[in-house]
Amino acid sequence: MPDTKIVYHKQFLTDYPTASVEQPERIRVIHQELSSHGYEFVTPEPALEADILLVHKPRLFESEKRDIDRFNTALLSAGGAIMTAEIALEETPAFGLIRPPGHHASPDSNWGFCFFNNSAIAVEKMIVEKKIKRAVILDIDLHFGDGTDNFFSNRDDVTVVNIQSDNALIALAEVKDGLERAAPFDIICVSAGFDKYIKDWGGTFTTDDYKTIGKIVKESADKFANGRRFALLEGGYYIPDLGINALNLIEGME
Numbered sequence: 001m002p003d004t005k006i007v008y009h010k011q012f013l014t015d016y017p018t019a020s021v022e023q024p025e026r027i028r029v030i031h032q033e034l035s036s037h038g039y040e041f042v043t044p045e046p047a048l049e050a051d052i053l054l055v056h057k058p059r060l061f062e063s064e065k066r067d068i069d070r071f072n073t074a075l076l077s078a079g080g081a082i083m084t085a086e087i088a089l090e091e092t093p094a095f096g097l098i099r100p101p102g103h104h105a106s107p108d109s110n111w112g113f114c115f116f117n118n119s120a121i122a123v124e125k126m127i128v129e130k131k132i133k134r135a136v137i138l139d140i141d142l143h144f145g146d147g148t149d150n151f152f153s154n155r156d157d158v159t160v161v162n163i164q165s166d167n168a169l170i171a172l173a174e175v176k177d178g179l180e181r182a183a184p185f186d187i188i189c190v191s192a193g194f195d196k197y198i199k200d201w202g203g204t205f206t207t208d209d210y211k212t213i214g215k216i217v218k219e220s221a222d223k224f225a226n227g228r229r230f231a232l233l234e235g236g237y238y239i240p241d242l243g244i245n246a247l248n249l250i251e252g253m254e
């Protein structure tokens, strides 16, 4: 059985109101791929209100209650992110197969199919609970993770690295250099969007490139963070290859 633990709940298949491309099928195809490769799945609990308020304003939290199915799924997604980080703290690599995504959720606003910022909540919770002092969030999604950046931009304990180039070789170098420059840190959180895939909107990374990114993350985690590393699903809309791309990132990180 592979070492990496996958945080997953069937509630992530809920068809809550959102953009049609951000569909439950995204979760189903990744789950199917990882199941067929023998991965162990673990079940998260919903995040608490206090966890969400580590990052978000009460006004935003309250306003999300207008759709209760989506609200509950977003709480579970944030809880899944927290659980994924906790597994990584034990030096076991982990992947949060969670939905909705989070990196476009800022403290007081959100957009882009995101409601609560999963990676920011998971990282901030580890910091306030003094489980880590420093973290790097590596965002490999096609889109700039504005929500994550808005939350951490004035902080020197969390570095957010976004990958900008649409040239795969340059983008892979940005991954490596970004992690090197962010060091030292105690854990790596990957905001794992797959929409920069060559057949997805971004037209950049191949399936092999996702494995290479995973390997860079593992090497960097081994060098700087006692191997502590985890990834959380963000975007990725090319359904036929979403499972294999997630598998390759996870295999690379292992």
Ligand SMILES: [Zn+2]
Binding pocket: 141, 142, 143, 193, 195, 235, 236
């Ligand atoms: Zn995206």
